[in-house]
Amino acid sequence: MSSQVDLTKVKPYGDTLNDGRMQFSFTLPVPFGDEADEAAKQLLIKMGIEEPSIVYSEDLGVGYTFFTAYGKCQHTVDYSSIEVPKVDVEIMDKYGVEDFIKEHIKRDVVIVGACTGTDAHTVGIDAIMNMKGFDGHYGLERYHGIEAINMGSQVPNEELIAKAIELNADAIVVSQVVTQKDVHILNLTNMIELIEAEGLRDKIILICGGPRINHELAKELGYDAGFGPKTYAEHVASFVVNQIVDRNMI
Amino acid sequence: MLIERIINKYKTISIVGMAKNAGKTVTLNALLDEAYESQVTIGLTSIGRDGERQDLVTQTEKPMIYVYEGTLVATSESLFQMSDAKLEVMEITDFHTPMGKIVIGKVIFPGYIQIAGPSRNSEIMSTAEKMRDFGANLVVVDGAIDRKTTASPSITDATILSTGAVLSRDMQTAITKTVYQVALFNLEKTEDVSIRAIADQAIRNNEITVIGETVKALDIKTALNAGHTIGAALKDDSTAILLPGSLVTKTVMDMIKTNHHYKHVTVVVRDATRIFIDYKDWIYFEKLGVRIKVLDSINLLAVTINPTAPEGYYFDRESYKNQLAFYLKDLPVIDVMS
Numbered sequence: 001m002s003s004q005v006d007l008t009k010v011k012p013y014g015d016t017l018n019d020g021r022m023q024f025s026f027t028l029p030v031p032f033g034d035e036a037d038e039a040a041k042q043l044l045i046k047m048g049i050e051e052p053s054i055v056y057s058e059d060l061g062v063g064y065t066f067f068t069a070y071g072k073c074q075h076t077v078d079y080s081s082i083e084v085p086k087v088d089v090e091i092m093d094k095y096g097v098e099d100f101i102k103e104h105i106k107r108d109v110v111i112v113g114a115c116t117g118t119d120a121h122t123v124g125i126d127a128i129m130n131m132k133g134f135d136g137h138y139g140l141e142r143y144h145g146i147e148a149i150n151m152g153s154q155v156p157n158e159e160l161i162a163k164a165i166e167l168n169a170d171a172i173v174v175s176q177v178v179t180q181k182d183v184h185i186l187n188l189t190n191m192i193e194l195i196e197a198e199g200l201r202d203k204i205i206l207i208c209g210g211p212r213i214n215h216e217l218a219k220e221l222g223y224d225a226g227f228g229p230k231t232y233a234e235h236v237a238s239f240v241v242n243q244i245v246d247r248n249m250i
Numbered sequence: 251m252l253i254e255r256i257i258n259k260y261k262t263i264s265i266v267g268m269a270k271n272a273g274k275t276v277t278l279n280a281l282l283d284e285a286y287e288s289q290v291t292i293g294l295t296s297i298g299r300d301g302e303r304q305d306l307v308t309q310t311e312k313p314m315i316y317v318y319e320g321t322l323v324a325t326s327e328s329l330f331q332m333s334d335a336k337l338e339v340m341e342i343t344d345f346h347t348p349m350g351k352i353v354i355g356k357v358i359f360p361g362y363i364q365i366a367g368p369s370r371n372s373e374i375m376s377t378a379e380k381m382r383d384f385g386a387n388l389v390v391v392d393g394a395i396d397r398k399t400t401a402s403p404s405i406t407d408a409t410i411l412s413t414g415a416v417l418s419r420d421m422q423t424a425i426t427k428t429v430y431q432v433a434l435f436n437l438e439k440t441e442d443v444s445i446r447a448i449a450d451q452a453i454r455n456n457e458i459t460v461i462g463e464t465v466k467a468l469d470i471k472t473a474l475n476a477g478h479t480i481g482a483a484l485k486d487d488s489t490a491i492l493l494p495g496s497l498v499t500k501t502v503m504d505m506i507k508t509n510h511h512y513k514h515v516t517v518v519v520r521d522a523t524r525i526f527i528d529y530k531d532w533i534y535f536e537k538l539g540v541r542i543k544v545l546d547s548i549n550l551l552a553v554t555i556n557p558t559a560p561e562g563y564y565f566d567r568e569s570y571k572n573q574l575a576f577y578l579k580d581l582p583v584i585d586v587m588s
């Protein structure tokens with residue numbers, strides 16, 4: 001961060017500080033032409049963008065046009081007042097986690113997971129749990145000292161909990177991708193309520209994840225941690241093994 | 251006044267909602283004002299997140315929370331520092347939440363505050379006790395979203411239920427859902443002393459137990475996914491089955507499919523917060539002769555209503571309130587928004 005930047009009034013940077021320059025790209029369902037460019041420009045003005053210019057437009061066929069545009073943003077944000085709660089744990093890599101388990105826990109850590117309720121998206125939970133992992137980061141199944149059970153998608157909360165009880169799991173990890181009409185919220189609170197009803201809450205680490213989940217939301221819902229986009233297995237594993245030690249669950 | 255029904259009777263109460271935007275926070279503010287006028291020192295905590303201007307889930311405006319001098323609060327470290335009210339630290343607990351450790355403070359200068367207390371039942375109980383030790387006459391545990399476990403008599407002594415138009419665009423549907431929830435909270439308690447005696451042990455050992463001529467603990471750790479096993483364990487002489495944990499629709503469904511003996515058996519659960527059966531299934535089970543009772547009923551003090559939904563629609567205030575009051579008989583129905 002440059003020293004002349006006023007962090008209480010941050011604005012986009014183009015080629016000089018505080019010029020507010022931004023680039024936009026979007027598609028409108030209108031035929032390619034001058035009227036299309038004008039429509040795109042008017043839209044940007046309505047968005048509060050000053051001096052919009054359409055620098056590129058392309059006919060997508062079937063009456064649609066794609067645009068690239070530049071313009072100046074007039075707004076600022078106070079960066080200095082921003083505080084985003086994050087999972088507060090030192091992230092270890094796979095080998096670090098494995099050593100940690102060997103040294104401090106001295107038994108296998110059991111983690112069961114699923115994408116729950118009506119949600120059918122498996123890619124997120126697979127990225128965290130399956131052997132091959134995601135983006136060059138191995139999944140939990142590959143970790144020595146971790147027994148990872150991925151139950152797949154559209155798993156009812158009660159089945160996930162029953163499995164966790166059967167296996168004496170240390171952690172339950174839940175994926176929620178669909179958030180329309182806040183279905184994920186009700187599904188996630190139902191999970192917590194069932195776990196409390198079963199008298200399990202103190203014996204289990206509860207984690208939720210998904211593209212629209214964050215750590216702050218996890219608190220409101222009663223989870224121990226929430227993970228959003230760009231999460232890898234090592235984030236979850238580091239959190240779980242530390243919690244096992246901190247909460248005396250060894 | 252709500253507070254009159256509470257002071258000198260209960261030490262800890264919960265406010266639970268049927269849904270988000272049912273008016274929990276407004277109910278809480280009304281209670282805080284009444285408590286101040288009656289010189290009751292409140293200890294306040296929330297299992298979710300309260301008092302922030304904008305809702306995390308719906309991005310809608312939320313009511314803020316104003317606390318008076320002397321009030322005790324349990325909230326997370328990060329919100330403690332942000333509060334507008336001035337607080338003296340009484341204790342930094344070991345309870346962790348994703349927003350930091352839980353701190354107990356005493357208000358020395360009144361103002362607005364954000365509350366995010368412990369969310370686990372065991373930690374709520376211990377936090378409530380701490381606040382009472384620091385001088386709170388009454389601890390109020392505010393709920394989150396649609397969570398209701400804090401209403402369990404094992405956690406709080408009495409409960410206020412908040413409900414509103416947000417439940418459904420159709421007023422009758424909204425009323426039915428609320429009336430059903432109240433019916434669950436008021437579910438009949440088993441008075442059978444022998445069952446109650448056996449229940450104590452069953453709960454302590456977390457044993458699903460069938461009572462008949464003999465008392466038998468089943469070899470299962472949970473009733474979830476075990477309805478068939480439970481059904482198969484019921485015999486001619488069985489009179490009751492004790493569940494230390496939850497009771498969900500599927501468990502009942504599998505139990506009745508396996509065995510007709512359920513007809514002379516009472517299913518006993520600890521309290522209504524352990525029951526996860528929706529209204530339609532409940533009616534169906536009732537028709538088939540399924541009997542469900544609780545060990546402890548929930549002390550419901552009042553139902554508060556919010557006739558306006560965040561989507562913009564609203565119910566006619568008077569007829570909503572009157573109809574609900576009609577079904578709920580002696581229970582006070584309070585329109586907190588008027």
Ligand code: B12
Nearest residue numbers: 119120121122123124173175178179180209210211230231
């Ligand atoms: C692939 C896909 C599908 C596939 C899913 C196949 C499968 N086996 O998973 C199919 C075609 C079946 C599908 C169906 C639907 N989909 Co779809 N789908 C997608 C798509 C294109 C990619 C999702 C994905 O795989 N991402 C890649 C993974 C790796 O990312 P991720 O899930 O975010 O996971 C990461 C993190 O979030 C986190 N994470 C995720 N889970 C967990 C769990 C834990 C414990 C932790 C720690 C971390 C964690 O870690 C992961 C790795 O970093 C998205 C759009 C998009 N580009 O995102 C839409 C999208 C998710 N789908 C959407 C919708 C609406 C649907 C349908 C309802 C469509 C319909 N009308 O029928 C159905 C839903 C069916 C159902 N019942 O759930 C919407 C959701 C909108 C919303 N906010 O609710 C999206 C965003 C598309 C859109 N823009 O409208 N979909």
